[in-house]
Amino acid sequence: MSAATLFESLAEELEERIHSGVLAAGDRLPSVRQACLARGISPSTVFQAYYLLEARGLVEARPRSGYYVRKPRRARGGPLAAAVQAPAATEVVISELIFDVLGSTRDAEVVPLGSAFAAAGLFPLAQLARCGARAMRQLPPAQLSAELTSGNTRLLQALRRRYGQHDIALAPQELVICNGAMEALGLCLQAVTRPGDVVALESPTFYAALQALERLHLRAVEVPTDPRLGVDPDALAELLARQKIAACWFMPNFQNPLGALMPPARKKALVALLAHHGVPLIEDDVYAELYHGIRRPRPAKAFDPAGGVLHCSSFSKCLAPGYRVGWAAAGRFAPQVQRLKMMSSLATAVPSQLALAEYLEQGGYERHLRGLRQALAASMARARALVLRHFPAGTRVSQPEGGYFLWLQLPAGVDTLALHREALEQGISTAPGQLFSADRRFRQALRLNAGHPDDARVEPAIAELGRMAAQIQRRARP
Amino acid sequence: MSAATLFESLAEELEERIHSGVLAAGDRLPSVRQACLARGISPSTVFQAYYLLEARGLVEARPRSGYYVRKPRRARGGPLAAAVQAPAATEVVISELIFDVLGSTRDAEVVPLGSAFAAAGLFPLAQLARCGARAMRQLPPAQLSAELTSGNTRLLQALRRRYGQHDIALAPQELVICNGAMEALGLCLQAVTRPGDVVALESPTFYAALQALERLHLRAVEVPTDPRLGVDPDALAELLARQKIAACWFMPNFQNPLGALMPPARKKALVALLAHHGVPLIEDDVYAELYHGIRRPRPAKAFDPAGGVLHCSSFSKCLAPGYRVGWAAAGRFAPQVQRLKMMSSLATAVPSQLALAEYLEQGGYERHLRGLRQALAASMARARALVLRHFPAGTRVSQPEGGYFLWLQLPAGVDTLALHREALEQGISTAPGQLFSADRRFRQALRLNAGHPDDARVEPAIAELGRMAAQIQRRARP
Numbered sequence: 031m032s033a034a035t036l037f038e039s040l041a042e043e044l045e046e047r048i049h050s051g052v053l054a055a056g057d058r059l060p061s062v063r064q065a066c067l068a069r070g071i072s073p074s075t076v077f078q079a080y081y082l083l084e085a086r087g088l089v090e091a092r093p094r095s096g097y098y099v100r101k102p103r104r105a106r107g108g109p110l111a112a113a114v115q116a117p118a119a120t121e122v123v124i125s126e127l128i129f130d131v132l133g134s135t136r137d138a139e140v141v142p143l144g145s146a147f148a149a150a151g152l153f154p155l156a157q158l159a160r161c162g163a164r165a166m167r168q169l170p171p172a173q174l175s176a177e178l179t180s181g182n183t184r185l186l187q188a189l190r191r192r193y194g195q196h197d198i199a200l201a202p203q204e205l206v207i208c209n210g211a212m213e214a215l216g217l218c219l220q221a222v223t224r225p226g227d228v229v230a231l232e233s234p235t236f237y238a239a240l241q242a243l244e245r246l247h248l249r250a251v252e253v254p255t256d257p258r259l260g261v262d263p264d265a266l267a268e269l270l271a272r273q274k275i276a277a278c279w280f281m282p283n284f285q286n287p288l289g290a291l292m293p294p295a296r297k298k299a300l301v302a303l304l305a306h307h308g309v310p311l312i313e314d315d316v317y318a319e320l321y322h323g324i325r326r327p328r329p330a331k332a333f334d335p336a337g338g339v340l341h342c343s344s345f346s347k348c349l350a351p352g353y354r355v356g357w358a359a360a361g362r363f364a365p366q367v368q369r370l371k372m373m374s375s376l377a378t379a380v381p382s383q384l385a386l387a388e389y390l391e392q393g394g395y396e397r398h399l400r401g402l403r404q405a406l407a408a409s410m411a412r413a414r415a416l417v418l419r420h421f422p423a424g425t426r427v428s429q430p431e432g433g434y435f436l437w438l439q440l441p442a443g444v445d446t447l448a449l450h451r452e453a454l455e456q457g458i459s460t461a462p463g464q465l466f467s468a469d470r471r472f473r474q475a476l477r478l479n480a481g482h483p484d485d486a487r488v489e490p491a492i493a494e495l496g497r498m499a500a501q502i503q504r505r506a507r508p
Numbered sequence: 509m510s511a512a513t514l515f516e517s518l519a520e521e522l523e524e525r526i527h528s529g530v531l532a533a534g535d536r537l538p539s540v541r542q543a544c545l546a547r548g549i550s551p552s553t554v555f556q557a558y559y560l561l562e563a564r565g566l567v568e569a570r571p572r573s574g575y576y577v578r579k580p581r582r583a584r585g586g587p588l589a590a591a592v593q594a595p596a597a598t599e600v601v602i603s604e605l606i607f608d609v610l611g612s613t614r615d616a617e618v619v620p621l622g623s624a625f626a627a628a629g630l631f632p633l634a635q636l637a638r639c640g641a642r643a644m645r646q647l648p649p650a651q652l653s654a655e656l657t658s659g660n661t662r663l664l665q666a667l668r669r670r671y672g673q674h675d676i677a678l679a680p681q682e683l684v685i686c687n688g689a690m691e692a693l694g695l696c697l698q699a700v701t702r703p704g705d706v707v708a709l710e711s712p713t714f715y716a717a718l719q720a721l722e723r724l725h726l727r728a729v730e731v732p733t734d735p736r737l738g739v740d741p742d743a744l745a746e747l748l749a750r751q752k753i754a755a756c757w758f759m760p761n762f763q764n765p766l767g768a769l770m771p772p773a774r775k776k777a778l779v780a781l782l783a784h785h786g787v788p789l790i791e792d793d794v795y796a797e798l799y800h801g802i803r804r805p806r807p808a809k810a811f812d813p814a815g816g817v818l819h820c821s822s823f824s825k826c827l828a829p830g831y832r833v834g835w836a837a838a839g840r841f842a843p844q845v846q847r848l849k850m851m852s853s854l855a856t857a858v859p860s861q862l863a864l865a866e867y868l869e870q871g872g873y874e875r876h877l878r879g880l881r882q883a884l885a886a887s888m889a890r891a892r893a894l895v896l897r898h899f900p901a902g903t904r905v906s907q908p909e910g911g912y913f914l915w916l917q918l919p920a921g922v923d924t925l926a927l928h929r930e931a932l933e934q935g936i937s938t939a940p941g942q943l944f945s946a947d948r949r950f951r952q953a954l955r956l957n958a959g960h961p962d963d964a965r966v967e968p969a970i971a972e973l974g975r976m977a978a979q980i981q982r983r984a985r986p
Contacts, residue, residue: 129847136654147656150649161640162859171628174830176614178625209687209832213853223723225703247703294764352652352858354687369607373719375691379857380830381640 036071040079042294047098048088049259049293059089059097082324110229128237128465131450135459141491144450144459146286148434148481150351152405154389154398158350161392162385169384178377180368181207181357184387189357198332204364207378211316211344211356214367216242218340218358218375219279221366222310223248227276230269232261234437234466234475236286236314237496239279243468250468251275257428257437260285262294263299270307277310283327284317287437287466287477289430291327298333305336310363313341316356319348319399321432322407328496345386348399351380405483406434413480416489422503429478434481439474443506444499446476452498458491514549516803518557520772526566526577527771537567540955581839606715606943609928613690613937619969622928622937624764626912626959628829630883632867632876636828639870640863647862656855658846659685659835662865667835676810682850685856689794689822689834692845694720695852696818696836699844700788701726705754708737708747712915712944712953714764714792717757721946728946729753735906735915738763738770740871741777748785755788761805762795765915765944765955767908769805776811788841789817794834797826797877798908800885815840823864826877831860883961884912891958898974900981912959917952921984922977924954930976936969 047053060068065076080097083089089097124257135145180186186205193200209216215238223229225247231239232250243250253269254262269275278413282292282300292300304311315329331341344356347366355378371377391394393445414436417427424441440446446462453460463472478495482488525531527918538546543554554927559577561567567575613623658664664683671678686692693716701707703725709717711730721728731747732740747753760778770778791919793807809819814956818841822834838845849855867873892914895905902919919923923942931938939957941950956973960966 129850136657137652138650142653145653147653150652153653155647155649156645159641159644159859162644163637166637166640167634169633171631171633172616174628174633175614175620175623175625179614203607209691209853209857210855213687216852222724237849238854245698245848245851344611352656352855354853354855354857370723372607373716373723374694375687375832375853376716377830378831379687379832379860381637381859381863382857385859507831 037079037082038294040065040069040076041082044062044079044083045088045293046295048083053099055099055101057099058095059083061096061098062222124393127470128241131459131462131465134454135461137459139457140454141458141485141487142482143453143478143488143491144461145479145481146405147351147460148347149483149485151484152481153349153351154394157394158353158385158389161388162381165353165384165388166381169380174380175492180205180371181378182362182380182383182387184391185355185383188387188390188423193359196326196328196332198329198359200359201337201361201364203368204359204361205357206360206364206368207355207357207383209356209375209378210237210346211314211342212242212356213371213375214342214344214356215239215279215312216245217370218312218342218360218363219243219277220246220370221360221363222312222340223276227402228273230275230278230280230309231468232280232285232288234281234287234463234472236281237465239314240468243277248276252467252469253278255285255288255290257288257290259296260288260290261300263296263303266300267303270309274443275307275309277312278304279314280330281314281317282330283315284320284433284435285432286314286317286433287352287435287461287475289428289433289435289437290359291371291431292330294328294333297328297330301330301333301339305334305338309338311339313339315341316347317433318343320403320406320434322403322410323431327432331359331361334361340367347390348402349395350382350386353386354379355382355386372413378496406481409483410434410436410480412483412489413478413492416492417478417496420493422496422500423488425496425499434479436478436480438476438500439479440476440499441503442474443503445502445506447473447474449495449499449502452502453495456494456498458495460495480489515553515557516772516806518543518547518554519561522561523566523746523771524556524773526561529889530966531577533577533579535577536573537561537577539574556786560601567838605948606719609940609943611828612932613939615937617935617967618932619936619963620960621931621956621966621969621973622939623957623959624939625829625959626825626884627962629962630880630959631827632828632872633828635872636831636863636867637867640859643862643866643978647858652858658849659856660858660861660865662869663833665866666865671837674804674806674810676807676837678837679815679839679842681846682836683832683840684835684838684846685835685861686844686849687834687853687856688832689792689820690716690720691849692820692834692836693757693790693792694723695845695848696788696790696820696838696841697721697726697755698724698757698848699838699841700790700818701754706751707760708753708756708787709746709946710746710758710763710766712765712941712950713757714759715943717792718946726754726848730945730947731756731950733763733766734768735766736768737774738766738768739778741774741781744778745781748781750789753785753787755790756782756862757790757792758790758808759791759795760808762908762911764792764795764911765913765939765953767906767911767913767915769909770808772806772811775806775808779808779817783812783814783816787816788839788983791817791819793819793821795911798823798881798884798912800881800888801909805910809837809839812839815853818845826880827867828860828864829875830855832857833860833864884959887961887976888912888914888958890961890967891956892969894970895956895974898971900974900978903974903977912957914958916954916956918954918977919981920952921981923951923980923984925951927954927973927977930980931973934972934976936973938973 075446461477463475638900906915939955
């Protein structure tokens with residue numbers, strides 16, 4: 031067993047004991063010396079495990095004393111509530127509202143709290159442009175048509191190496207490069223469904239998943255999702271026993287909009303449960319690189335020996351927005367996905383692919399990611415503090431361990447679609463909760479983008495938003 | 509009336525007289541002086557009209573004598589036959605064969621007679637790379653997210669100008685930039701159909717249209733298509749009267765694989781017929797810039813006041829293969845297409861779009877196109893002469909006025925799928941006729957790519973192919 035696996039399995043074991051209550055809040059973890067002796071592992075392995083638990087917010091270090099189990103994290107007003115399950119599959123017709131709301135986030139004059147993207151200034155755009163020009167000039171013309179396949183060879187190799195770092199061995203033809211993760215996810219969805227099928231989504235879910243279902247004439251069923259731990263495995267098991275589900279589309283790492291991070295053991299169980307029922311898992315993993323802790327969380331794909339996970343990700347959130355380069359590692363469905371890709375858009379832009387291949391080969395990616403993670407973690411902490419200070423009492427806010435979204439549950443009486451509209455008049459966009467469900471639940475919820483650390487308009491805008499919410503609440507009182 | 513329109517309408521009128529037999533083969537056109545006097549137009553306008561008719565192969569200049577109507581062009585063995593109409597709508601399941609055959613064209617060792625692309629060396633790739641790098645370095649980061657819309661503003665403007673040159677005024681939000689024409693066509697198709705609908709295609713048709721239908725669970729009905737003039741209007745009218753058709757997907761300019769060029773009057777009548785029945789026309793116009801005559805043929809879109817034509821094109825065949833930039837000018841369906849684009853792949857790669865915008869603003873495009881057209885016309889003429897010399901007696905070959913495909917009809921006994929397989933063993937790819945129909949007609953036909961003028965392997969390969977066809981024919985005889 032490698033050192034990486036050793037410390038991870040120790041962390042996992044302790045995490046399970048904490049969640050099951052064997053280790054309660056305030057309990058001290060075994061000392062590093064005890065743990066080394068008991069398990070025959072090195073102190074650094076123990077430290078790595080404890081750091082990981084700390085990054086996940088489960089334990090805290092007390093100076094000269096050791097590591098202690100923290101109180102369960104909660105926002106002001108108590109933990110976020112998991113959503114109740116939808117009674118039946120819903121035909122998806124959410125697009126109008128989504129386009130209406132998102133259209134507003136494209137205006138540069140509007141403070142982008144409703145945007146899905148972090149600030150473009152966080153990314154090494156000039157360097158990417160240089161890489162792209164260099165690589166395109168060196169590409170022999172005849173190779174251009176050879177590139178019209180599942181992707182540029184150099185980029186495929188770079189991606190394969192990154193999967194290897196997580197001990198994920200891909201099949202030789204498994205990767206298909208797509209026009210962003212959105213195309214990859216859509217093609218995976220199409221590969222495993224037929225019109226009319228039912229697909230299980232998280233609740234709340236990323237609105238683009240709802241749009242993809244709508245586009246492919248699929249029906250949605252929403253599975254209760256814990257704001258911290260992700261999809262509820264019991265609810266999912268019950269659903270699978272009751273109803274024919276063609277596929278699941280989940281985001282186990284830093285779920286959009288909740289920020290939930292599914293613990294490794296839960297991922298493993300999820301994959302096993304779905305394999306048992308023969309249901310493919312489409313895994314949207316675009317935020318995984320944006321962890322605020324010490325290590326990239328493994329995807330569900332890492333626990334999938336049977337090829338039932340269609341893992342999708344992209345560079346749009348972590349390196350190269352606007353380049354539209356994503357990919358699918360689609361397990362045993364890869365041949366179908368590859369054909370659907372060829373049938374729907376033939377191939378992905380070669381200049382974008384080559385710019386990324388050249389950049390990744392240069393070796394600055396890890397340094398860029400470290401800076402980006404720090405910037406986003408700090409920005410999120412500031413935004414969260416502002417929400418707690420300025421929003422009405424009773425507002426609950428998520429505390430994600432990665433990504434750049436905060437999920438707010440506002441007190442009764444605050445309709446967030448109304449808040450969105452009022453805010454937009456003040457030049458502030460938001461993403462109201464109704465966007466994140468096929469049947470427009472989450473009327474009191476709101477997703478805020480905390481990924482614009484250098485935008486001086488953001489902090490006053492959050493304060494202003496809090497005041498507006500309080501006003502709406504006052505107006506709603508009888 | 510502008511000069512452009514004047515000479516075009518004169519050419520159109522003469523073309524109609526030729527087709528209707530009023531002007532017969534050998535008849536002399538009015539002298540330039542007569543025409544000027546009779547119509548009150550300038551000599552240069554008359555010359556332009558006659559050049560156009562000459563480029564279309566309808567008239568020929570005789571030194572010191574004037575312009576004469578040519579004998580109807582025909583390949584050896586008589587004109588290509590229009591296909592009979594399919595008896596009923598067919599569910600499309602052609603993909604396996606298409607992937608099988610096309611997989612072979614990607615190998616650089618194989619002579620690319622079956623390829624869909626012209627040689628990449630014909631395109632200004634180094635210049636495009638420089639343009640892309642310059643434009644990307646100058647793009648303010650914050651604009652990147654603003655670019656995630658229907659397309660880059662500069663590129664949209666450049667495209668709009670080109671439409672304007674053909675007197676096509678687009679509605680303000682009509683253009684949507686896509687990941688190649690293939691995505692544009694697929695989105696247009698989806699915008700106007702529901703699963704199970706019937707779509708009319710040419711016969712033979714571009715195999716990607718068959719794949720798009722298959723992917724969207726649509727059924728195909730194939731309309732007889734004249735190898736020179738395109739879709740048979742009478743057959744189409746009869747079909748529309750008989751059956752509910754959700755959309756037509758046609759290529760009026762240099763149809764793939766036939767090379768047919770629909771005359772302007774026929775385009776106009778086609779648009780009117782479809783408008784009468786309320787049937788949208790998806791117009792694939794990717795080869796229009798590759799005319800071998802003197803002027804770009806106008807698209808059907810130019811005859812469409814009602815917004816029923818969804819016009820799609822791209823830069824992949826005429827400027828920037830591998831950049832994956834195409835677009836749809838989708839008439840009254842533009843809002844649906846724009847939403848489907850956002851829902852399926854969000855946006856098109858910004859580096860590719862900016863490279864093209866910068867290149868087009870520089871002004872070298874027309875010069876590049878002139879050189880490209882000359883190279884392709886010469887290459888096509890050489891390839892056609894080789895076919896006539898080396899293929900068995902009774903082989904008929906198209907004589908397109910644009911593009912780079914030849915369509916061959918081989919004599920009885922030559923199964924072109926068998927020929928394809930034998931040729932592939934000798935390192936030569938071909939596109940057998942069966943690819944171009946949902947029910948695998950055209951078993952004696954073959955599409956040859958004549959777009960590789962500098963590839964020394966091409967001419968011996970055509971000769972070798974002819975010998976193989978003769979062998980197969982001999983073997984087939986009792």
